[in-house]
Amino acid sequence: MPDTAYLDYNATAPILPAVREAVMAALEVAGNPSSVHGFGRRARRLVEDARAEVAALAGVAPARVVFTSGGTEANTAALATASARGSGRRVLVSAIEHDSVLETVPDAERIPVTPDGTVDLAALDRMLARGGGTALVSVMLVNNETGVIQPVAEASRLARAHGALFHCDAVQGAGRVAIDADPLGIDLMTLSAHKLGGPHGVGALVVRDGIPITPVLRGGGQEQRRRAGTENVAGIAGFGVAARIARNAADGTDRLGRLRDGLERSIAGAAEAAGVPMMIHGRAAPRVANTTCVSMPGIPSETQIMALDLAGVAVSAGSACSSGKVKPSHVLTAMGVDAGGASSAIRVSLGWATKPEDVDRFVDAWSALCRRRARALAGP
Secondary structure (H helix, E strand, O other): OOOOEEOEOOOOOOOOHHHHHHHHHHHOOOOOOOOOOHHHHHHHHHHHHHHHHHHHHHOOOHHHEEEEOOHHHHHHHHHHHHHOOOOOOEEEEEOOOOHHHHOOOOOOEEEOEOOOOOEOHHHHHHHHHOOOOEEEEEOOOEOOOOOEEOOHHHHHHHHHHOOOEEEEEOOOOOOOOOOOHHHHOOOEEEEEHHHOOOOOOOEEEEEOOOOOOOOOOOOOOHHHHOOOOOOOHHHHHHHHHHHHHHOOOHHHHHHHHHHHHHHHHHHHHHHHHHOOOOEEOOOOOOEOOOEEEEEOOOOOHHHHHHHHHHOOEEOEOOOOOOOOOOOOOHHHHHOOOOHHHHOOEEEEEOOOOOOHHHHHHHHHHHHHHHHHHHHHHHOO
């Protein structure tokens, strides 16, 4: 849709041109990377070169990178590893995690968050102090809906003090903040290619040395017996290129921050001019540069998304992993946002191809919604 301003990068980033070229070239490689002949060795080289790039992004040795089908599988494998540490041991996850964490361990204890959207470290400390043998603590690096950066280093120190593994879903952080696993104290880290401008259907679980992984898929000996199945060579090759580009994304981050800040000033001014209430969630906390989560109470998220789509602007409401269904945000609910705010929130997320005119188009379309809301409030 060339006439649409695409502002939904937290759902998936458009594929980078260099990634597309790498994927197309890898599709020409006929060998299975587990085969020992020349064709197989060529495919294996593509996989291992990409492994080195993803490892460099995470600040770890290549042997610690396990390729998966995406972030969901990596999260599932991390939580399965925790479960294998023994029945009856506790799993603690933040209340704002992605559904691929929350639904994998539905009886996990939920770590509350503060009204600004950051994990409540004092509450986590109290939960851990209750004892009972904690197997794993899972706290994401960046929230996918609000863009709020979580205090991962502090949370991991608390987990380690109580003998628990620490898992971090870093899918939304890669390319936006530093994700060096060891300084952050991360034992298990989840990554996904398509959030970086890489291809869909490929991700990675980064594993600290000495942690035995419980495979989600069993059968072959691929990925050092940590994930069975023939590797997605083309997808992995594209992931490697995306990871290399993400390591050098600082200049782009500054540019996106300026665009995002201008967007927020403009919509705040439009709401004030129209006399319409609005809320930008997580604004008081450290956030990544590309994300705005805004509510306009009185106009449901789904209505806003459809109206913006008709105006040529693509945004979303929270996670894009619910088969297109729009429901009140569990993230905002956990932050204490009331039902009106949680059910009227949309997420605007910028990325590598976002232009100032894309932001202007969103501001114009959202301002028109503000005026419509003002007329409704004024009555007949």
